[in-house]
Amino acid sequence: MSENGSAEAIDGDVRTRLMRAAEQLLGASADGQISTREICSLARVTAPTLYHHFADKHALLDAVVLEGFSTYLEGKRAISPSGDVLTDFRTGWDMHVSFGCEHPAHYRLMFGNPQAGQAAPAASLAHDAVARTVAEWGEQGHLKVSVDAATETMSAAAVGVTLQLIAAQADSTHPLSTNVRDTVADALFRPSETGDGVAGAVTRPARQLLDALPHGPLEPLRPTEVALLREWLASLADSST
Structure with missing residues (x-):
C-alpha cells in the first residue's frame, strides 16, 4: 500500500489506526516487509506514538496477525463437526492452507521465521487449536500414534505445505496440499471403525489405556x-485393524 493518498482512510483511536494501517500494508505486501515509517504515515502518527502503544514494530505486527487469525478461528469453530474424523481433518487442513494462501504476509509472520522459544502469538494459538482437536480424536481412539506425535506431524506438514504454496504463488487447491494431506491422514488415523459388538467396546478403551501408561515403572x-x-493392550487395541 503506497503513501501517496491512494490508501484507504484510517479512522478510530490511535491504537486502532496503527493496527488498521499495518493490516492494510500487510495485505498489499507479499512478504510482510513493511516499515515503521509506512505504518506511521498511513496512521497519521509519529514513530514515538507507535512506541507508546507497542513495544516495537514487531509487537504491532504480532497483534495484527493474532487478531486476524483469531477471527479466522472463530469462523472455523462455528462449523459443526461432520461426525467423520477424516472429513473433519481434511476440512480443517484445507481451511488452514486456504488462510495462508489468502493471507501470505500474515502467514509468513506467523511461521516463516521460527526462533527457538519465540513462536509468534498467532502461531502458538494455531498450535493450541490443533492440539485440542487432536486430543479429542485421541480420546475417541482414532489415532495410530500418540496425541503429541499426531499434533506435531499435522502442524509441521500443514505449515510446510502452506509456506511452499505461498513461495510458488499457488492456491490451496494445488495437488501438493491434497497429496500431503491424504498421506498424513493415512499415517495418523486408524481405519474406519464399526464400533459394533464386543470388539468395538474393547479396542477403544485398550488404546486409551495404552496411551495413558507411563514410560517408566508402574507400581x-x-x-x-x-x-x-x-x-x-497393544494386541487388543489392534484387534479391529
Whole structure:
C-alpha cells in the first residue's frame, strides 16, 4: 500500500489506526516487509506514538496477525463437526492452507521465521487449536500414534505445505496440499471403525489405556508384568485393524 493518498482512510483511536494501517500494508505486501515509517504515515502518527502503544514494530505486527487469525478461528469453530474424523481433518487442513494462501504476509509472520522459544502469538494459538482437536480424536481412539506425535506431524506438514504454496504463488487447491494431506491422514488415523459388538467396546478403551501408561515403572506391578500388560493392550487395541 503506497503513501501517496491512494490508501484507504484510517479512522478510530490511535491504537486502532496503527493496527488498521499495518493490516492494510500487510495485505498489499507479499512478504510482510513493511516499515515503521509506512505504518506511521498511513496512521497519521509519529514513530514515538507507535512506541507508546507497542513495544516495537514487531509487537504491532504480532497483534495484527493474532487478531486476524483469531477471527479466522472463530469462523472455523462455528462449523459443526461432520461426525467423520477424516472429513473433519481434511476440512480443517484445507481451511488452514486456504488462510495462508489468502493471507501470505500474515502467514509468513506467523511461521516463516521460527526462533527457538519465540513462536509468534498467532502461531502458538494455531498450535493450541490443533492440539485440542487432536486430543479429542485421541480420546475417541482414532489415532495410530500418540496425541503429541499426531499434533506435531499435522502442524509441521500443514505449515510446510502452506509456506511452499505461498513461495510458488499457488492456491490451496494445488495437488501438493491434497497429496500431503491424504498421506498424513493415512499415517495418523486408524481405519474406519464399526464400533459394533464386543470388539468395538474393547479396542477403544485398550488404546486409551495404552496411551495413558507411563514410560517408566508402574507400581505395584513388576517390570515384567508391565511389559506383559503393554503387550496385551497393544494386541487388543489392534484387534479391529
